[in-house]
Amino acid sequence: MSPSRELPPPPPPAHLREWLDEDAVRADRARFLEELSRRSMGLGRLLALWGVAAAFALGWALVGLAVTSFAAGGPPGYLAGAVCAVAGPAVLGGAGLCFARGARREREVRQLLCAWVLAGRDPEADARLRAPARSLVWLAASGALGAAGLWLAFAPAAGAWPGTDTYGEVAFSTGFGMILWITALLGLAKAATHHRWTHGPAPEFQPRRRRSAESSPAGV
Numbered sequence: 001m002s003p004s005r006e007l008p009p010p011p012p013p014a015h016l017r018e019w020l021d022e023d024a025v026r027a028d029r030a031r032f033l034e035e036l037s038r039r040s041m042g043l044g045r046l047l048a049l050w051g052v053a054a055a056f057a058l059g060w061a062l063v064g065l066a067v068t069s070f071a072a073g074g075p076p077g078y079l080a081g082a083v084c085a086v087a088g089p090a091v092l093g094g095a096g097l098c099f100a101r102g103a104r105r106e107r108e109v110r111q112l113l114c115a116w117v118l119a120g121r122d123p124e125a126d127a128r129l130r131a132p133a134r135s136l137v138w139l140a141a142s143g144a145l146g147a148a149g150l151w152l153a154f155a156p157a158a159g160a161w162p163g164t165d166t167y168g169e170v171a172f173s174t175g176f177g178m179i180l181w182i183t184a185l186l187g188l189a190k191a192a193t194h195h196r197w198t199h200g201p202a203p204e205f206q207p208r209r210r211r212s213a214e215s216s217p218a219g220v
Contacts, residue, residue, distance in 0.1 A: 007039075008032035010112060011119040029116050033129055036113045040106070041134045041194050046141060046187065048102060053183040055095035057176055062088030064172040131194075138191040146184030153177030 011029070012020060039045065062084045069081035117126075156173040 007108060007112060008035055008116075010115050026120065026122055029119050030122055033113065033116050033126075036109055036116070037129050037131060037194075040109050040113065041131055041138065041190070043134075043137070046138060049183060049186060050145075052095055052099050052102065053179055055091060055098065056179050059088050059090075059092035059095055060172070060175050060179065062091060064175075135191050135194055138187050138194075142184045142187030142191065145180050145187070149177045149180030149182075149184055151177065153181060 009032075012025075066081045066084035066088055069077045069084060071077075153174050154177070156170055
């Protein structure tokens with residue numbers, strides 16, 4: 001893994017933070033939270049989610065093409081169907097692996113975000129984490145994608161006519177619409193989760209303890 005893709009370190013334990021410089025901890029917290037928030041809610045993360053959805057849609061399209069090619073019959077149809085029957089599941093499997101890897105990375109980012117948020121509270125830095133513009137982009141883009149997914153999932157099936165539309169065509173449009181709908185739900189859930197934790201309470205920075213003669217045991 002390249003250094004540019006490495007995640008920030010977790011915050012030091014609470015019993016060690018009491019002896020660290022408060023300004024340094026505050027600066028690290030602000031810097032790492034900004035980086036983690038950008039990784040979690042940045043435009044690149046949205047495009048990555050849509051890229052995985054596009055891979056699922058491509059795999060689904062190849063599976064549908066394989067079915068229609070076998071139904072058409074003839075050597076060209078059987079050859080195209082065989083190729084698509086192999087390529088479709090392969091693309092779907094690759095998309096599933098990418099989704100699992102992204103989900104694991106997202107869980108690591110979320111754990112670090114929560115850990116650094118609980119490391120204290122800095123009102124000025126925390127206000128920047130709310131990122132209303134990025135949240136609005138996620139909400140608007142996911143809402144539009146979800147509307148398109150719902151239309152593709154139900155409109156073709158509702159308007160299908162026997163003898164004109166095949167079961168394969170209806171199943172393809174429904175599956176494609178469900179892929180878009182699920183992707184939209186993931187985006188909306190991420191935006192809602194981001195709003196919840198950025199507006200939630202966090203503990204204040206506690207002043208450092210300092211050893212003093214009064215607090216030392218007698219005779220030490």
